[in-house]
Amino acid sequence: MELNTLTCHNLIDLLYKKTISPIDICNSIIDRIEKTEKRLNALAHFDKEKALERCKSLKKGPGQGSLWGIPIFIKDNICVKNEMTTCSSNILQGFNPPYNATVIEKLISLDAVLMGKTNMDEFAFGSSTETSCYGPTRNPWDLDRIPGGSSGGSAAAVAADEAIFALGSDTGGSIRQPASLCGVVGLKPTYGRVSRYGLIAFASSLDQIGPITKDVEDAAILLKAIAGHDEMDSTSADVPVSDYVSGIKKGIKGLKIGIPKEYFIEGMDQEVKDSIKSAIKKLESLGAVCEDMSLAHTEYAVSVYYLVATAEASSNLARFDGVQYGMRAEGIKSIIDMYKKTRREGFGDEAKRRIILGTFALSSGYYDAYYLKALKVRTLIKRDFDEAFKKFDVIVTPTSPTPAFKIGEKISDPLTMYLSDIFTISANLAGIPGISIPCGFTKNHLPIGLQILGKPFDEETVLRVAYNYEQNTEWHKQKPNFTNGAMHHL
């Protein structure tokens, strides 16, 4: 049995029976990475000796922390003490944080094994993982296609069995969209559910860390591991954490599911539409009551997002100026010159574009027309959900309007790229939880994802609906076969 292909809950069982050891799992992951990583480019930083060392230094178990001996990969924007953390950006080359993010402290305390960092769009600015300074990650289902983004490295690594599971971050869909495009499970928790301390900020009012896993049960396990109030993050909410794993196994009979008509738009992929319609039928056959409804302000979400998120990003990224960390341009004349040249050399195109757009939206004379207006429309989007959740337990939609697109297809047209987040952005603006789970394949064997959105802090119901659907379908058991396939664009 190849251990790298298993889930966390499978491995926990085997570890308890003592039929395998943490080193066996670690070696199986390393073997896989050596075989597949050249084709995928899913990892930003990986040192197999270090991973093995961590594994060997575990306390004797099992019976230690709940994740004892389970390897995990971390998106490259989450700080790990004394480990390269670069957000896949040139400007942060050489940055080794002096502290751990809260989620990392939690994972260490549960005896999980930190394996390395996954590739991402630079500073999480993107929907394709093409803006990484380490080059694009490839989709394991078709190496000529993008894995989605910005947590594309985490999703591709999990889909390709280079990882058991991984952490991602989601500001406008960066966990759910790559999970959808790679055929895995991705959960964005409620804003405030998971501490952002040590997550290098993109848009502080939207960012959340969350799990990318092979099945829903693992997502429940990993959420439970990282969730909870943290005094180091004043926006983390003091709301009790449920035992998600036991919660998911209840049925969904009588549960009310809303199907928003605005998420079935003209121009979306017909195969995606058909898969979602079948998934809705499946949920009905499991006893849920599905009903058409409306989230009237959906069409404004992309506009609001690209003003609010870039405004916050322009402010958050001001700290990358060649003083405290990362690179500093050579041959500089003055301090202003140092800032400008360092940021010119250190940031890629998309980062520059977003910083400039955000600065523009916040600048004197345009603040009211762009930024403030966007915040007011955000109120309308949030109200749509508040109203909907008075009537429905969850809302079901497609995660992405299309399956994975080709590498290079959208990179030169930012607006087209932004529109690929059209179904995921609203959840961040409203702060609600959402999951993407596999719900089908196109005739070209590209995965399709189903998005389930829930009430604030009701991850339990979101996971429960996801689990019930998953356990009554076979999509999540499919594996990509890319190790012998042809690969272009190299």
Place this chain on the structure above:
Amino acid sequence: MRHIYAILNQIMAINRDAVKYTADLARIELSDKELGHFTGQLDKILAYVDKLSSLDVAKLDPTSHVLEIKNVYREDVVKASLPAADVVKNAPSKENNLFKVPKIIDIEA
């Protein structure tokens, strides 16, 4: 009403000078090529987001944050902080546990 927004939109359309000015505010140096490139792209993005103009938001409060948190208080107690050497260890230039930058004030001038 629509008509007024249409005029406003024309005034607000971004041009090369505005992009240059904004990039300066953001402390990013752009090449001429980048400037041309970004101006076209940003103009297209701003034209898209202008669909917000069709909504009447006069009576709405802005949502800058989804949580009901106004302020978070804690006891004012001194806690251990990171050692200074750890804090400056990632700096491209440092001296005596301080960040080192080019001269800011020119005394000669």
